[in-house]
Amino acid sequence: MSGINYDLSRLKILVVDDCEFARRTIGNVLRIMKVGKLIVAKDGNEAIEEIKRSVETSAVHGQTSIDVVITDWLMEPVGGSMVVRWIRRSPESPDRYMPIIA
Numbered sequence: 001m002s003g004i005n006y007d008l009s010r011l012k013i014l015v016v017d018d019c020e021f022a023r024r025t026i027g028n029v030l031r032i033m034k035v036g037k038l039i040v041a042k043d044g045n046e047a048i049e050e051i052k053r054s055v056e057t058s059a060v061h062g063q064t065s066i067d068v069v070i071t072d073w074l075m076e077p078v079g080g081s082m083v084v085r086w087i088r089r090s091p092e093s094p095d096r097y098m099p100i101i102a
Contacts, residue, residue, distance in 0.1 A: 012037040016071040044078025064094040
């Protein structure tokens with residue numbers, strides 16, 4: 001069986017975790033996988049602000065440039081469940097179908 005090579009260089013991934021060690025570890029794994037752009041947030045509030053900011057810098061008006069969100073579920077003050085709820089239900093969310101790994 002030959003090795004499959006995926007080109008992840010065009011992906012923009014948001015990593016959300018209140019634990020610095022976890023953010024660094026996940027970030028290092030994604031860098032080894034040659035993910036194109038990595039954004040980190042230390043809690044749900046920062047994650048939501050990063051998603052809103054990504055709309056402002058997106059090449060397509062009104063859409064986010066973030067492709068995937070990887071989030072911890074248990075964080076303070078705003079946890080992963082609130083981030084997911086905001087993405088899926090808020091009228092301000094730019095993409096209610098954004099892939100999320102929690």
